[in-house]
Amino acid sequence: MRRSNSRSRLFIILIFFFSVMSFYVVRVTSLQLFRSTYLRILAAKQHNILIELKPERGDIFDRNMRCLALDHNVYSVFAMPHLIEEADKEQVARKLAPVLGMGKGSVLERIKKDKYFVWVKRELDEKKKSEVEALNLDGIELMKEYKRFYPNSGLACHVLGFAGLDDTGLEGVELAYDSYLKGTSGWRWTVRDAKRRDILADDKKFIPPSEGLHAVLTIDEAIQHIAERELDAAYRKYEAKGATIIIMDPYEGSILALANRPAYDLNNFDSSSENQKRNRAVTDVYEPGSVYKIVTASTALENKVVTLGKVFYCENGQYAVAGRILHDSAPHKDLTFREVIEKSSNIGTVKVAMLIDKNELYRYSRLFGFGERTGIDIPGEINGILRPPSKWSKTTISCLPIGQEVGVTSVQLVSAIAAIANGGYLVKPRIVREIINDEHDIIRSFPPVEVRRVISKESSDTMKDILYGAVEKGTGRNAILEQYTTAGKTGTAQKVGPDGRYSHTQFVASFAGFAPANDPKIAIIVMLDEPKKSYYGGTVAAPVFANVARDVLRYLKVEPDKKKETTNL
Amino acid sequence: MRLSKFTCIVFLVTMITFLRTQQRVDAILFSYDIKAKQKEIEKLLDQERDLHYNIARLKAPQYLECILEENCVKMVMPERWQLIETDRVAKADVEPKLVQLGRNFAALFTLKSEAQATPVKKMANTKRK
Numbered sequence: 292m293r294r295s296n297s298r299s300r301l302f303i304i305l306i307f308f309f310s311v312m313s314f315y316v317v318r319v320t321s322l323q324l325f326r327s328t329y330l331r332i333l334a335a336k337q338h339n340i341l342i343e344l345k346p347e348r349g350d351i352f353d354r355n356m357r358c359l360a361l362d363h364n365v366y367s368v369f370a371m372p373h374l375i376e377e378a379d380k381e382q383v384a385r386k387l388a389p390v391l392g393m394g395k396g397s398v399l400e401r402i403k404k405d406k407y408f409v410w411v412k413r414e415l416d417e418k419k420k421s422e423v424e425a426l427n428l429d430g431i432e433l434m435k436e437y438k439r440f441y442p443n444s445g446l447a448c449h450v451l452g453f454a455g456l457d458d459t460g461l462e463g464v465e466l467a468y469d470s471y472l473k474g475t476s477g478w479r480w481t482v483r484d485a486k487r488r489d490i491l492a493d494d495k496k497f498i499p500p501s502e503g504l505h506a507v508l509t510i511d512e513a514i515q516h517i518a519e520r521e522l523d524a525a526y527r528k529y530e531a532k533g534a535t536i537i538i539m540d541p542y543e544g545s546i547l548a549l550a551n552r553p554a555y556d557l558n559n560f561d562s563s564s565e566n567q568k569r570n571r572a573v574t575d576v577y578e579p580g581s582v583y584k585i586v587t588a589s590t591a592l593e594n595k596v597v598t599l600g601k602v603f604y605c606e607n608g609q610y611a612v613a614g615r616i617l618h619d620s621a622p623h624k625d626l627t628f629r630e631v632i633e634k635s636s637n638i639g640t641v642k643v644a645m646l647i648d649k650n651e652l653y654r655y656s657r658l659f660g661f662g663e664r665t666g667i668d669i670p671g672e673i674n675g676i677l678r679p680p681s682k683w684s685k686t687t688i689s690c691l692p693i694g695q696e697v698g699v700t701s702v703q704l705v706s707a708i709a710a711i712a713n714g715g716y717l718v719k720p721r722i723v724r725e726i727i728n729d730e731h732d733i734i735r736s737f738p739p740v741e742v743r744r745v746i747s748k749e750s751s752d753t754m755k756d757i758l759y760g761a762v763e764k765g766t767g768r769n770a771i772l773e774q775y776t777t778a779g780k781t782g783t784a785q786k787v788g789p790d791g792r793y794s795h796t797q798f799v800a801s802f803a804g805f806a807p808a809n810d811p812k813i814a815i816i817v818m819l820d821e822p823k824k825s826y827y828g829g830t831v832a833a834p835v836f837a838n839v840a841r842d843v844l845r846y847l848k849v850e851p852d853k854k855k856e857t858t859n860l
Numbered sequence: 861m862r863l864s865k866f867t868c869i870v871f872l873v874t875m876i877t878f879l880r881t882q883q884r885v886d887a888i889l890f891s892y893d894i895k896a897k898q899k900e901i902e903k904l905l906d907q908e909r910d911l912h913y914n915i916a917r918l919k920a921p922q923y924l925e926c927i928l929e930e931n932c933v934k935m936v937m938p939e940r941w942q943l944i945e946t947d948r949v950a951k952a953d954v955e956p957k958l959v960q961l962g963r964n965f966a967a968l969f970t971l972k973s974e975a976q977a978t979p980v981k982k983m984a985n986t987k988r989k
Contacts, residue, residue, distance in 0.1 A: 358916040364906045435902075442916030484888070491891035492884075516921035 338482050339495070346474030347437055348458045349503030351451060351465075353512040354545075354724060360451055360465070360557075362437040362458070366420040368411040370402045375430035383428050387411070390422045402430070413456060414438050432487075439465070441557035447515050449551045449570040450508070450669065450722060453560045462568065464506060464722060466670050471726045471735075474503035504734055507725045509545035514538060514843050518548035521838045522817070526552040529800075529822035529831055535572045535701045536835065538843060541709035541805060541814040543739040544718035546667070547843070549702075573672040576698035577799045577820070580784025581635045581766075581828070583694030585711060585803070587644050588632050588757060590655040592750040596646040597628045599753065603639045605631070610638040613689040617641060620783075632757045633765035635781060637693045644692035649680045652691065658745045659707040660717050667702050667720040668737070675699045694784060695793075705816040708779070708803040711758070712811035715751040717742040759808040769833035770804055772841050774851035778811075779804020779836065781828035786821070797821050802832035806840045807852040813843055 322330065351360035368391065375383055384399035391398065391412045401409050411431070415423070420433055439454040452463020460469035477500030482493035518536045526534040534552040539545065551571045555563030569575070591597045608622030619636050631639030644652060656662065662677030676698030678687070690696040702720055710717045719740035726735040746754070758778035762770045766781040782801040785793040801818040805811040817832040817839075825831055917923060928935060 357919065358912070361909075361913060361916065363909060363913055440913055442913060443920045443922065446920070446922065488892065489895055490888055491894050492887035493891075513921060516925075520925075 338484075340481055340483050340489075342479045342481065342489075344477035344479060344498075344500040345437065345458070346476060346500040347502050348439065348454060348474065349472040349505040351472075352505060352507045353510050353515075354508060354547075355511065356507070357512045358442060359447060359508070359510070359512065360439060360441050360454075363440040365414040365416065365436055365438040366423075366433045367413040367436050368415065368423055369432055369434055370409045370411050371430045371432065372402050372404055372406060372409060373430075375402060375428075379429070383431065386426050386428065387423070387431060390419065390426065391415070443512070444558055445554050445556045446512070446519060447510055447548075447550070448554050448557050449568075449572065450510055450515075450546075450549050451557060452669075453557050463570070463669055464508065467668055468506050468723060468726070471504045472506060475501040477501070502729065504726050504728055506723050507727060508722055509540075509543075509547065509724050510549070510722065511547050513846055515548040515550065517842045517846070518839055519550045519554075521835050521842075522550050522552055525817075525819060525822075525831065525835045529819060529824055531819040531822045533571055533575070533820040535575075535816070535818045536839065537572055537701055537705045537816050538839065539705050539709055539720060539814045541712035541811050542718070544706070544709070544720045545724070545739070546720055546722050547813065549722075570669065570671055571820075572701045573667060573669060574700070575820075576673060576675050576700055577786070577818070578697060578784045579694040579699045579704060579801065580782035580799065581637075581694060582704060582780050582782030582801050582803045583697060583699070584632055584635065584640050584692070585707065585754065585758070585780050586656055586659050586661070587640055587647075587652065587692040588628075589659075589711065589746050589750055589754055590647050590652050591628070591643050592753055593655065593746050594647055594651055597643060599627065599629045599757070601628045602626070603628065603631055603636075603642045605636050605638045605642075608638070610641070612638075612641060613686050615686050615689055617689060617693075629757055629760060632780070633760045635761070635766045640692050641689050644688060649683065649688060653677070653680050655745070656691070656697070658717070658743065659710060660703050660742070661697065661699055661707070665700075665702050665706050665720050666740075666742075668722050672702070673700065675703055694782065701816050701818050704801070704803050704818075705814055708805060708816065709814040710745045711751055711754045712778075712805040712814050713751075714748050715744055715746040717745050755808060755811075758804065762804065762808075766827075766829040767802065767804065767833050769829055770802060770836045770840075772806065772837055772844075772853070774853050775806050775840065775844050775849070776808035776852050777804055777806040777837070777840060778808040779815075779833070781833060783826060783828045798826035800826055800828040800831040802828050802836045804836055804840075806844060807849065809852055812847060812849050813840065815839060 348362045350358055350362070353359055368387075372380075380399060380402050383402060384395050387393075388395040388398045393412060398411060401411050414436065415433075423431070423433060437458050439458060441448075441451065441453075448463075450463055452465040452467075453461055454465045454472075455461045458473065460466040460472060465472065478496065478498045479494065480496040482490045482495070484490055518538055522534050522536045525531070531552070536548065536550050537546060538548040540547060549572055551569070553567045555567040560568070602625050605619060605623035605626050607624060608619040610617045617637050619638055621634070623630075623634060623636050623639070626634060626636055626639050628639075628643065630636075631643060656677055661675055663674055664672045666672075678696070683691075684696075687696050706717060706720055719742050721737055721739065723737055725733050725737065727733055755778055758780055759776060761767050761781070762777050762779055767777075767779050770777050770779055780803055782799070782803070784799045784801070785795070786797040786799060788794040788797065799818060799820055800822050801816065803814075803816045805814040815836050817835045819831050819835075822831045
């Protein structure tokens, strides 16, 4: 009896085990045969992960290797909604929102999205990152990213431009040289454990990121600071609508400083207006006024229609020509060609221009680079306006020689004055000198480019002499320096009003010059748009030139050339 | 005999599996260690980057000018008469040629150590990374 009982019990146990085993065999078989593909994909999704390794964007240095832009670490919070339990989402949002400084609803909306990956907040600092980490929330992770920072805040903002949220260049050098600076992303295909830790031993593929290259500019941080300091003072003093200054090496075309006003803080570019971001030096066209007389005078000298001593009768300040009445700022009678330019007589200049063939005047305007882009390596440059003689009106011959009916950019003007300073060559302005790698090996260099010869050496020397006189004896007296000789030309241009006539209240004051006059080291253009209180180029722009030139020449350790009173060059 | 052979095979397979598992566990543990070290390096590199940024900020001309203004320090470029041309001073210090010749001649008869270490000119470390 007892033996049969134990057998039946054993039989029951065997049946039980057999049933359980059968169940598992059936289950395993069904999983292997019918759901294996689906489950394999599901497991792979959980374990295998493809990580993008973002490259570090290259730095931007000035000509002395002082850092102007660099990448800095920030952290971005992202959610993987499928890893957060539906019931927990409310609680996750409640905990996360105050740390991120967001509304709970906004966080909840993001983590409820039917997506595998959702950004919650980008670009957090180290402190916020630690706070998020301390919360230790499932499905909420941090990703290290790079953000562009500019140690000098707003210095050279229009040159540098800025990089956006994804470290992509959006303006200035950041945009123009984005292909060099941004680098190439790398990838890591790896496996993660249940706690979402990477298992390096199971790395399946690893392509390292190629870091961005660095750009070395021709800009000098100290010169840029001097230029901005002086421009800013004038911009505020004269309550101008806008202002521009460019300092250039006349021989190499290297831009040592370029600044505009209004400006903006590069570290906070989101809060600035388009007006502040506009690089007026290359995008804004204006009538240059008397500064353009350097082109007229050079053309006359090249065509040998005048000599320095040739006398022109300046009609006592009022002259009817080509259907309009010309005025001089002060009445003059007989002036030599040299005095016409020195004293900036409109009547005298037009009389000089009338001796030149109009095609020649146009040809030299083109040779000086007007009406076409200079090719400066920052985006947004425009051609300017210069009409061919076939499209000239009756009045053009009385307007163009004195800088009316022509639209120029500041960078065109500084190139033109540099052509006179350097002996007659038009050089291409350049901002970036070379591209280097982490080891400071030069990957690509951008050497100076001589575009063409504009005027002969003799004409250039004569023009230097005239422009030296324009500063010493003419309208540019405020540009005189104590220790250095300077040469330049003032410009006071009336702006065209909404009615299409020249305004008597809105002016563009400018000064284009170089120093030292004998052996130029720098060419400078200063332009103030609609200055108030005073509007003459000689009063508003020339002092800025003088202050900047004095400090820059000292900074560059240029030997003073006014050892004794210089009367002749 | 048969049983012992079977046992041996099972034992061997078990051992191999065990060793393989142990190896995997070790590899994973090592990768955790490597990851931790990598994080440490990253942290140090981040700190280095922060320092570079801070140095650049401190060297910014506007910042320096602000500090000088706050402390009422007015920097003025020296006038020409305030400058001493160093090359002239250096010329005055140069030994007369005869004295130099005599010194060089005397040097021929002085004892020197047989091997002298050539000083290596240390390059200025301009690299950031």
